[in-house]
Amino acid sequence: MKVQNVMESYITNRTNALYDEFAEAKNSFLTCSCENCRMDTICYVLNRIHPKYVVSGRGMTYANLALNGQIMADIDAMIIDGMRIVNAAKRPYHEKRKIENPVENVPAFSFPVFMGAVYDGHTFEPMAGVTVELTADGKLVPMEDASWENPTLTYKPGKGCFTFRPAPLPASQEGETKNFPFTITIRAENYQPLIYSFTIPITSSIEEIPFISLKLQDSYIFPVDEINSMEE
Numbered sequence: 001m002k003v004q005n006v007m008e009s010y011i012t013n014r015t016n017a018l019y020d021e022f023a024e025a026k027n028s029f030l031t032c033s034c035e036n037c038r039m040d041t042i043c044y045v046l047n048r049i050h051p052k053y054v055v056s057g058r059g060m061t062y063a064n065l066a067l068n069g070q071i072m073a074d075i076d077a078m079i080i081d082g083m084r085i086v087n088a089a090k091r092p093y094h095e096k097r098k099i100e101n102p103v104e105n106v107p108a109f110s111f112p113v114f115m116g117a118v119y120d121g122h123t124f125e126p127m128a129g130v131t132v133e134l135t136a137d138g139k140l141v142p143m144e145d146a147s148w149e150n151p152t153l154t155y156k157p158g159k160g161c162f163t164f165r166p167a168p169l170p171a172s173q174e175g176e177t178k179n180f181p182f183t184i185t186i187r188a189e190n191y192q193p194l195i196y197s198f199t200i201p202i203t204s205s206i207e208e209i210p211f212i213s214l215k216l217q218d219s220y221i222f223p224v225d226e227i228n229s230m231e232e
Contacts, residue, residue, distance in 0.1 A: 005051040008042075014072075015042050015079050022083065030087055037086050043147035044082035045075065047165075049158040074128075074156045085149060107171040109178060109202045114164040116216035118154055118186055122223060126160025129153060130188040130221075134164045136181060142167045171204030178202060184216065191221045 015038055023033040118130045133151035134141045143150050144165045154160050171178075179201050186194040200214065 003053055003055055006054050007049060007052045008046060011045050011049075011075065011079070012042055014075065015045070015082075018076065018079055018083065029084060032087065037083075040086045040145070040147045041079060041082040044085065044149070045078050047147060047163050048078065048152070048155055048161065049075070050161065071156070078155050081153075082147075086147075105206065107174040107176065107204045107206055108168040109171050109176075109180070109204050110168045111166040111180075111200075111202065113213040114166075114182075114216055115213050116162055116184065116219060117160045118162065118188075118219045118221060119160055120222075121220035124220075126158075127154060127188060127221070128156040128158075128160065130160070130162075130186060130191075132162040132187075133185045134166070135183045135185065141182065144168070174204055174206050176204040178204075184219075186219055186221060188221060190224055192224055194219055194221050 019030070019033040019038050019041075022028045022030040114134065116132070118127045118132065119125060120127055131151050131153060140150050141164070144167050148163070148165045150164060152162050152164065154162050179199050181197060181199045183195060183197045196217070196219075198216065
């Protein structure tokens with residue numbers, strides 16, 4: 001049997017359908033619907049939702065039934081959001097994906113994917129529509145490519161999750177180890193902002209590192225009214 005992420009199949013098919021629909025529509029914001037644009041949009045969405053794995057045709061059926069109308073509408077909104085971001089990216093995009101700070105065949109500090117989640121501190125439910133930004137030295141950290149966004153938003157299908165993949169940074173030599181401090185800032189309307197910092201050591205390498213992730217702390221934010229009542 002083969003393990004498959006049913007969300008990948010669904011989002012790939014739905015993304016292609018929406019690209020076809022927008023490409024034919026009058027006054028569409030879309031200026032390109034090439035395969036590279038579609039793939040980056042698919043990556044944009046998959047980076048922001050939880051996978052749903054199945055191991056059989058029956059499992060695929062059950063997983064598809066779990067995608068109710070609201071979830072499908074939320075995913076459509078996320079796909080269109082990704083389409084707009086990819087469409088607006090100014091780069092020689094249709095021949096080769098561009099990394100914001102390309103580092104090739106030279107020693108570099110390559111970062112893992114930072115993964116976290118935001119919850120309502122009162123209900124403990126995952127939150128959608130929350131803005132999360134990753135900074136270093138007071139500046140937004142550049143991402144690897146357009147399929148990663150900074151600041152980013154949390155979405156209902158993603159159950160409050162957010163992800164970042166910083167662009168690699170050049171190093172003076174291979175095997176150099178350096179500590180990199182980062183700050184996460186979380187904001188939502190009518191909620192108290194949350195800010196926390198973390199530091200990770202990275203060792204430079206010429207070889208491309210495998211896809212790995214770093215799980216950040218679960219974040220709980222509280223309504224402003226609740227904070228004010230606690231202070232009174």
